[in-house]
Amino acid sequence: MTTDDDAAKLAEISRELPAIDLDSISAERIAMRARQDVGRGPSPRRFLEPAIATVLVGSYLVWAVLKIVEALG
Amino acid sequence: MEADERAWVDGLRRGDAQAFDAVFAAYRRRLYGYLVRMTRRKDAAEDLLQEAFLRLAQHARRLEADTRLGAWLFTVAHRMFVSWTRAQQVRAQLAGDLPTSEPASSTRSPLEALADSQAQLALERAFAALPPAYREVALLVGVEGLAPTEVAEILGHTPEAIRQRLARARAQLAEALGEHAPASWRTP
Numbered sequence: 001m002t003t004d005d006d007a008a009k010l011a012e013i014s015r016e017l018p019a020i021d022l023d024s025i026s027a028e029r030i031a032m033r034a035r036q037d038v039g040r041g042p043s044p045r046r047f048l049e050p051a052i053a054t055v056l057v058g059s060y061l062v063w064a065v066l067k068i069v070e071a072l073g
Numbered sequence: 074m075e076a077d078e079r080a081w082v083d084g085l086r087r088g089d090a091q092a093f094d095a096v097f098a099a100y101r102r103r104l105y106g107y108l109v110r111m112t113r114r115k116d117a118a119e120d121l122l123q124e125a126f127l128r129l130a131q132h133a134r135r136l137e138a139d140t141r142l143g144a145w146l147f148t149v150a151h152r153m154f155v156s157w158t159r160a161q162q163v164r165a166q167l168a169g170d171l172p173t174s175e176p177a178s179s180t181r182s183p184l185e186a187l188a189d190s191q192a193q194l195a196l197e198r199a200f201a202a203l204p205p206a207y208r209e210v211a212l213l214v215g216v217e218g219l220a221p222t223e224v225a226e227i228l229g230h231t232p233e234a235i236r237q238r239l240a241r242a243r244a245q246l247a248e249a250l251g252e253h254a255p256a257s258w259r260t261p
Contacts, residue, residue, distance in 0.1 A: 010215030039088020
């Protein structure tokens with residue numbers, strides 16, 4: 001059996017699957033939420049966590065280097 | 074690419090909310106159906122659907138002019154399903170429970186409750202019993218009507234791998250359906 005045959009037979013039987021849809025309230029809620037972001041780009045909040053982690057790790061490294069210099073000096 | 078879709082992509086690239094509404098209306102049922110049948114949970118499918126359309130909204134201005142929205146959205150939905158599955162497995166392991174691939178099928182799932190007849194119920198159960206990798210290919214090709222080569226791009230596999238999964242999915246469905254299989258499936 002070829003790939004086209006498999007695809008055709010799957011399409012044939014899939015037509016019998018019951019239809020599934022969201023309820024209209026949930027659909028409208030999702031659409032409204034996403035619509036607000038159209039063309040805005042990703043939220044700046046996504047950069048907040050890595051920025052905080054970078055500052056904390058950087059501060060710790062500076063502190064550790066200063067301590068090593070202090071111990072050697 | 075259809076004219077409608079080209080206009081929607083142009084609209085999205087301009088940040089037009091009406092274009093987004095048109096895309097949402099055209100694709101929400103398809104994506105939701107795919108996500109429900111993959112996660113087998115309506116709440117999870119709803120969350121992933123929202124995330125997929127949020128990604129589209131946030132990515133709108135960076136879409137290429139020749140973007141095929143269906144393929145783009147199903148690619149995002151597929152990646153979200155993969156992440157969701159991993160998160161579920163980690164959660165199950167942290168809870169000291171071995172991850173189970175599928176919920177028990179002794180009772181009717183919300184998805185199965187939609188079935189109007191024994192044949193539909195048998196079909197829904199047969200799809201649910203497929204391994205996720207086969208089910209995904211069967212849904213994208215059979216229900217969504219995507220070409221196997223397009224599905225290969227969406228899932229990030231070779232066309233040959235998709236062809237194999239398609240053949241195995243069909244064979245397993247035929248076996249699971251038994252007497253409920255269409256007559257054309259039962260003839261050699």
